[in-house]
Amino acid sequence: MGAATACFLARDHGLPVTVLERDPSYARAASALSASSIRQQFSQPVNIALSQWSLAFLRRAEHELVVGGDAPALGLIEAGYLYLAGDAQAPVLRANHAVQCEAGADVALLPPEDLTARFPWLSVEGLVLGSLGCSGEGWFDGPALMHAFQRKARACGAQFVEAQAVGFDSTGERVTAVLGSDGRRFDAQAVVIAAGAWSSPLGARLGVELPVVAKKRDVFVFDTPARLSDCPLVIDPTGVWFRPEGRGFIAGAAPRDDSLDEAPLEAVDHAWFDEHLWPALAARVPAFEALRVRSAWAGYYEMNLFDHNGLVGALPGWRNAYTACGFSGHGLQQAPAVGCALASLIAGSPRQGPDIGPLSPWRIAQGRRLLERNVI
Ligand SMILES: Cc1cc2nc3c(=O)[nH]c(=O)nc-3n(C[C@H](O)[C@H](O)[C@H](O)COP(=O)(O)OP(=O)(O)OC[C@H]3O[C@@H](n4cnc5c(N)ncnc54)[C@H](O)[C@@H]3O)c2cc1C
DSSP states (O other), X not given: OHHHHHHHHHHHHOOOOEEEXXXXXXXXXXXXXXXXXXXXXXXXXXXXXHHHHHHHHHHTHHHHTOBTTBOOOOOOBOOOEEEEEOTTTHHHHHHHHHHHHHTTOOEEEEOXXXXXXXXXXXXXXXXXXXXXXXXXXXXXXXXXXXXXXXXXXXXXXXXXXXXXXXXXXXXXXXXXEEEETTSOEEEOSOEEEOOGGXXXXXXXXXXXXXXXXXXXXXXXXXXXXXXXTTOOEEXXXXXXXXXXXXTEXXXXXXXXOOOOSSOOTTOOOHHHIIIIXXXXXXXXXXXXXXXXXXXXXXXXXXXXXXXXXXXXXXXXXXXXXXXXXXXXXXXXXXXXXXXXXHHHHHHTOSOOSSOOGGXXXXXXXXXXXXXXXXXX
């Protein structure tokens, strides 16, 4: 989010930008540990609009983010998402489908016999229907996107500085500087809190509640001898998801216990894979009976406990302080759209990108929840 916003500020508005990053290795940054997938199957129109805009950007990223003739390779694969529903989930899927069609998303509801015809490797046991993104959904190289935004931002004059932000100076309703943990002071015309899962303490420094916490999510990488033709990203009614990655697959699910904030990333729950994920995977795709886990990693969802959606825009009570945080597991795909729209808001230009108004952090103080029902 920081790199994307900096890129648009520098590239499209010619503004001087400094990005403060406490850990330039990005070892714990969600953007480096993401499943990097993009979908239009949301329940909130604003999320659909953001992903549609971002998808169009990803398709032309080699032109948008080219630096000196060197175009980024983001490896966008548009293989779709397939949400599967039993009796319990079908009404939600149908309601979401209506919202998605209204927003122009290319999503089809398929009965079990159509699922079998299209994906012969899939067991339709217990299924009532599936919701398939026929175009405009898939996955890409997330770290490559982050790197491409940084490179383009630098090429347009932005600076990336290793520093941990710990506070702000202000006069009246204006922030005048960001304070670093080592005593450095960074004068600023405007500031953006885009610190992912760690945004809340910075919001508190400005007296603004950002109810965002770090929730660990494990991702398992596995191989299987079977080839699944045209395999999309599949979300099973159990909540277990999987998708192809290179020659193998990745998979994940919500953890067995999500009560702990910032659980250690090293503690991947392999037993949970054996007890919960594998049985669900093998029940849905019999060929996964023979899978072999190759590796695993974990990262933090920057979970917005208020309503599981991004908080984007001006901070209440401040004239030049903004945030882009709390995307709750769907932020990487929204980074191009959020970066573009937020940059034009900060620059005071006519709006570029989609309308980010519904994501305003004002909704917390106003008690206006924007509940996203499709959180994976
Ligand atoms: C396992 C997993 C799977 C995911 N799958 C998807 C997916 O398929 N599709 C999707 O769209 N999204 C997905 N997400 C979510 C997505 O990765 C995030 O929403 C997105 O990367 C958030 O970007 P960010 O810039 O807000 O946060 P981050 O990438 O976490 O960046 C925040 C940065 O702020 C720095 N920072 C923190 N505090 C300070 C401070 N005080 N001073 C200076 N720097 C600071 C951190 O070091 C970090 O580098 C997934 C996330 C995870 C963990």
